[in-house]
Amino acid sequence: MHTMLEQHYQRKLDDAFGFMFEPELMQEIIRIGQARTFREGDLMMDIGQAITHLPLLLEGAVKIMREDSQGDELLLYYLERGDTCAMSFSCCMSTKKSRVRATVEEDSEMVLVPLAYLDKWLGDFPTWKAYVFQSIDARMNEFLESIDSLAFLRMDERLAKYLRNKVMVTGSMEIRTTHQEIAIDLHTSRVVVSRLLKQLEKEGLVQLSRNLITVRTMDLAR
DNA sequence: ACATTAAGTGATT
DNA sequence: AATCACTTAATGT
Numbered sequence: 244m245h246t247m248l249e250q251h252y253q254r255k256l257d258d259a260f261g262f263m264f265e266p267e268l269m270q271e272i273i274r275i276g277q278a279r280t281f282r283e284g285d286l287m288m289d290i291g292q293a294i295t296h297l298p299l300l301l302e303g304a305v306k307i308m309r310e311d312s313q314g315d316e317l318l319l320y321y322l323e324r325g326d327t328c329a330m331s332f333s334c335c336m337s338t339k340k341s342r343v344r345a346t347v348e349e350d351s352e353m354v355l356v357p358l359a360y361l362d363k364w365l366g367d368f369p370t371w372k373a374y375v376f377q378s379i380d381a382r383m384n385e386f387l388e389s390i391d392s393l394a395f396l397r398m399d400e401r402l403a404k405y406l407r408n409k410v411m412v413t414g415s416m417e418i419r420t421t422h423q424e425i426a427i428d429l430h431t432s433r434v435v436v437s438r439l440l441k442q443l444e445k446e447g448l449v450q451l452s453r454n455l456i457t458v459r460t461m462d463l464a465r
Numbered sequence: 466a467c468a469t470t471a472a473g474t475g476a477t478t
Numbered sequence: 479a480a481t482c483a484c485t486t487a488a489t490g491t
Contacts, residue, residue, distance in 0.1 A: 421470090421471065421472085422471075422472065423470095423471075423472095433471090433472085434472095434473090434474090437471090437472055437473060437474090438473085438474080440472095441472090441473070441474090451472085453470095453471060453472075454471075
């Protein structure tokens, strides 16, 4: 009945959240949460899909994308260790349906908590409340950044920012992806991405080969 | 050897 | 910056 989290997950949970949650809350999460692992490329959540649980990221990275009615996508932000999905908060209050798509960027581990506890814990644990508000704040800032990029930055600047962010999230200077993938994330065409990347290569900022972009410097700005 | 997929490029809008 | 049309390069069968 009480399938507590395995030691392995308990340790990782502690690494990612232990410093900010009180011990009683950690015990609750261990008692109630279910551990899940996802492989790179997995579709965790799609638009229109019902949200029943709140994910607490222990490891890996998840890409959050928006899609319009014509099926055109745009990268919003990444979730990393210690993050949770702010969409779930909104779902808890209203629609219960996801309005974003979540795909696994890097093999990930997480603990799932039924949405009902999200609300309950707000009253029970001060650190939970602080975490939820801090998460909303962080996501709000990500949204504003996305809007700013979209509205005020040229495509070359957006690409530079994208590459920098990708290096941060993956912790590697080697970005294993295709120009087509980047084009989808930035909502532009593959040709444009190829041209801008070629330009960066000529400036010695990156090195290109098939399915691989090696970032030579983090100073990719114009 | 052939097909498929990824990337490079000139020209046009 | 987007699109077209085509080329070249890398990879899979």
